Amino acid sequence: MEEERELTFSDILRIFKRRKWTFLIIFLLTIFLTAFYLFFVATPTYEAKQVIEYKSSSSQPSVSLGSMSSAANLLGISQPSDSGLTTEIERMKADWVLANVVKELNLVEKANENKGLIATLRGTEVTERDLIDSLKEGINIQNVQDTNMIEISYQSSDPTMAASVVSLVYSYYTDYAENLYFEDSQSYLNQVETLFEDVSQQYDQINKEVLDFQTKNKLLASSSTSSQTFDSLISYYSETYMNILKLDADKNQLEIRKQAIENNIFKLSPETKEFILTNTEKDTPVKDIKSKLVSDRIELETLKLNSPSSPKIGALEAEITVLENELENNLEAIFSNDLNFLASIDMGTFNEYTGIITQLQLFDVTKQVYENMLQVIDDEISKSSPILYEYFLLKQQQTILQARYNTLLSALEQERMKASLYDNKFKVITSAYIPENPVSPNTTLTLAIGGVLAIFLGILGVFVKEANDKTVKDLYEFESLFGVPDIILDDSNDAEKIVNYVYKKDFKKFGLLFLGNFSVAQNLSQRIYNILNTVKPNKTEYFTSKENEDYKEKFEKFEKFKNTNEAFIMFDNFNNGDYILYRDDLEKIIIFIEEKTTNLEDIKEIFKKEKDPTVVYVKK
Template sequence: MEDKQIIQTSEEITLSDLFQILRRRIGIIVFVTVITGLITLFYLLFIAKPIYSISATIKIPAKSASGINLGAAAVLLGGSTSAPGVDEQIEIIKSRRVLKNVVNELNLLDYFKSKTKDKAKDELSENQVIEKLYKDIVKASSQKNTSLIQITVELDDKQLAYNIVQSIIKNYIDIAKELNKDENSYLYDFVQQQLPIVEKELAEIEEKLQKFQKEKSLVPTEEVKQLMTTYSDISKNIVNTELNIKSTEEVIASLNKRISEVKGMASTQSYTPSSRQLEELKQQLSKLEIERNSLLLKYTEEAPAVKEVTEKIEVVKKMINDELSRITNAKLETQDPALSELYASLSKAITERESLKATLQGLQKAKEELDKKLEKFPEIQREYVALQREQTIKQQVYATLKAKQEELRLSTAGMNFNVPVVIDEPYIPEKPAKPNKKLTLAVGGVLGIFLGILAAFLREATDQRILDKQQVVSLLGQETIDYTNPFDAKKNSEALKNTLVHTFETSDSNKITHITSAGKIPEKNQIAFELAKLSAALGRRTVLIDTAGELGLNVSKEKAISISKFVSEKSDKNLPEYSENLWIVLKTEDDSDYLTLSPKFKEKLVNLNGEYDTIFIITLDVSSAEAKYTAEFSAKNFLVAKPKISTKKDLLTAYTMKELNLLWVSKD
């Protein structure tokens, strides 16, 4: 029950106990801290490679700077008037397409192979280099609540890091331009080629018409004029529609080419989405466009019948776009944001093309109906109408091409698109960003202190030795009588007096005082001898019995008697006196090791109580059989403890002794 109480008391650690542990183990803390600091310094000087950080800042425009309407370009190419999402642009910056171009432009595969060990050199691939760039080297982050993106490259080669940043910016801006490209760029060459041809044909037909009017002197009727006006409008719409179809097909071809490049294909693969539902929607759209154009021959666009058909057309267009998106999303194999955006643009472009084709079919059907009406007129009227119609068509084509040419001229003269702008150019720093030597040393110092404290507590938990008096007091719950070492009777006079006073507290029936030690402590014998001399000097008849056989170094063996002789002596009054009032019994080589454990020895000690005033018995350390045996019949028990020699186990063993007093021996 008492042992359990000891353990429970020792586990109740206070803040004071923690500080005492740190004080006792300060050497370990300092040692571990110094070693950790030296290791950190060695790492900084000989192992750590300087890492340079090269950064650049890019701004994504909030909206297009162009104030001119460029037609259906944004819809066809998937662009918009607002800035692309910052997170999406970060993914594009770190996309495979951008990083692959960087690897190829800077020959990074050979560079990393040159820095790789021989065995892994041959196994290093382009994909592994791209993965290394993505995970470890290239970082892209957005500035809070802004459209700014910071690109950072960290590498031990500052010139190469600078080149990588420049290459990333270049390739990213190229992709951004492609994703925001207007259809005018696809039409420019076509318009430039067609204008001279149409201009020549227009001159020829105008010459024919003038010649016909001179020879026939024909004045067209009002009905013919009305038909010609309608025919002119339809012809103009047909030309514009055909031109838009051409533009859309160029966009689709360009998107297919870019998709093939992103997917790493050697040649361009044309992709045409198809499904049964899509074909049905196309046919439905074509019928609605034909119906709408037929109604426009009779009514205006504000007529209810025309509005109703127009609304149906918009619904079908949306259904076609949704079906195309579903088909292309099912085909998409990766989560590459650049590829996703290209497929979305392709779906919109195909939807626009199908809508234009349906519109063209409706216009051509309306044109056929007008041709049938013209057949009712006389031949000379029909001939005039044919020439007039051809002139009108050529004029419409020429006017459309000229307008488109002017539009293209303006767009190529400096119109701005949603293209990122470099705000902060990268530069080569003079000093590396990593490692931060001051910070690393500070962290190493803090870590060293932490590890030192941890080592101190671990050592405290595993070290069974007693290091200071506070441990004794904390473990056994009582104060000590302190002695200094090296032992000197004069310096320790007060301690000897206090100890002797405790011996006087014994009863008349039991005057035995047991002195033992926690471990092998020579000062135990000196203390016992001085106590005996002091007791004798006070006129008390004192007996000092050494069962350990260690007192012979401090006393004259000739004046003392052996334990065997002491036990065999019939009368306690006939013991030889060592000095006045002092009798000493020593264990000699002839004495049996078991003699002090015999009942006869105990009986002899008990008999001494009647003849002597004080009886001191010295035993081996507290864990010995003699100490445990003697403690049972002693009135007082004194335990001598010493730092680095005594152990916690010894103290806990002594705790079970009755009337225990602690004597602490430490350096002066």
């Protein structure tokens, strides 16, 4: 008798047929709750957007000190830099911007007036800092992929509030960016103007000194070839001097890059260097040796475990020792020189680094040549004439100050022009507008999810109820578990089949054991008795088991049953003491299984006690 079996597709269909109302109730209830939440509970969220285009740089001229590396190096001034797109996005979330948005929309007052119950009970007060942090998290500012477009968006249950926040964030950002620009520009102008004033005074002074020297030494009218040569030497000296300044600026940039490479790679610990060296994608002797070492050690440990007497163990140990020494020597050779290490892990950076070193050395050579040429000119003039040499020194200072003067004057003019032509870095493509339709909850999607969830919960409910129902569900289940019943009754009133079965078998004494509803048992037993009494008037006695019957009456009834030729007794419970008392005197026990009422465990229990009962299956 099979107690457990795998569910087939037909079994599942029968389960759903039996539990169709369970499935439908859960399904419809879930759909109802989803719709109720969607239309009566969920707060609609609206999203306002504004699209702006980044113009890469301001439209004003950008030529100034920053583009003249030699002059910048000479004067020690850094020009305001043009910030990038990422920086501008972060500036849009600056505290100053968001604080002004909070103030203009009176968000602090509104938040404290509409506090939740828990916040009210706790006495929590919403502060401006809280709202700034909330806005910072809620505002979404992102770059549209592969474009210079930026999308500013904000979600709120109030569509007007959402549009206002987006619009005000951009508006206050433009004020903030403009203020920052003019602060930086003014700071830069102050530095340049201070230097320009000082250089201008020096330049005026040297011009006066040169003019006085020319007048005093009668050099104004000189137009000789020697004078022209002198002027060309002065010009060459000035050009060479400016080249030296430019070389120093370029050298500084290369030194910065060289130092960055050295800090990132050369100053690593030996353990980190070894890790990088052995884990780089590039094949190296060290990597190969370590790979071989790992393989040999695994093989050695495996041999020691499985074949401890194998002669190969000694050979492997010797090979491992050699490999360890070779690895140590290779690491020492590489780590002894930083360039060897760099070449081993990153040939591109190695080439860049060696190129920088070569260029720095060339710069030193070039600078030395320039400085020697300046010295040659200096010596040449000093030998020719003490007066001309003194004049040369004055002209030299005049040329240098003139270069500084012109540079600073150009820087002032360019920066003032930029300030006068200042333009916002962004152009509005799509202005913020009040959204008409909420972005969440998504009605279609939520209903679809609710439908899927309803189906899932309906199926789950069906199987949970089926699993918790321990009664006989239908005839198919009973037959699959216990076999085909002897008699099948279409309803509980169909007593004729039982009577026909008893009459045909000619049972004189038999028992009716009902594993089901007591009222059904009484009704069916009474009908059986009535029919038998009709067939055999006053020949068949009908006995009923009573659980709480007096012992004297109980045994008197039992003796009467034994001495009666034809009789039957009805038991409503197989654990009834009367069932044990009468069982041995019964020719047959007829067990009634009531559909959707009888417990499966009771059926299994009675089948263990009764070897050959007559099984009657009562449908509902």
